[in-house]
Amino acid sequence: MGASTVEKYSEDALPAYTPMPWSLKEIRAAIPSQFFIRDTTRGLLYFARDVLMAAVAWSLATTIDPYFKQSATRELLTPIGAEVARWTAWGV
Numbered sequence: 001m002g003a004s005t006v007e008k009y010s011e012d013a014l015p016a017y018t019p020m021p022w023s024l025k026e027i028r029a030a031i032p033s034q035f036f037i038r039d040t041t042r043g044l045l046y047f048a049r050d051v052l053m054a055a056v057a058w059s060l061a062t063t064i065d066p067y068f069k070q071s072a073t074r075e076l077l078t079p080i081g082a083e084v085a086r087w088t089a090w091g092v
Contacts, residue, residue, distance in 0.1 A: 064089045 007013075028036075067073060068086035077085055 064086060068082045068089070074082045
């Protein structure tokens, strides 16, 4: 293995900060106005969807270990197969 050279960190070596050449007004003008309309009902529906998805994910996560530790599952998949399936379920 060859010798690696590690440069010492220096703030002076960083490029100077330069603000973007466009203004916030130009960015807002480039976005269609329909995206700036506030809709409380739609926002609450998105919030409800997110809470529901979190609840489903939590519910599924709390059943992974008990399901794969059941004797019926271990008999069906063999103990090693049940462990592999459990780790796969946690990985997903």
